[in-house]
Amino acid sequence: MIIIRFPDDPSERQALGYLAGRFSFKTWATGETAVPEAALPYLAREGVHFSVEGPATYERLIPALRDPPVAAV
DSSP states (O other): OEEEEOSSHHHHHHHHHHHTTTSOOEEOTTSEEEEOTTHHHHHHHTTOOOEEEEEOOHHHHSHHHHSOOOOOO
């Protein structure tokens, strides 16, 4: 997975609309999005502008699974 960032909200909406149903991805409120490396050429062909931040770390992608929500009793 690669971390990318979009220059503006319209670019991000266009990219997420394209990615949905085609590739897995994860977005954060910080504006970063993790996508598979294979998705990058497809986004570029669609004319989506983005910058590559670098590879996603395991710790960045998995924290939600390490701390599952507490069950209501």
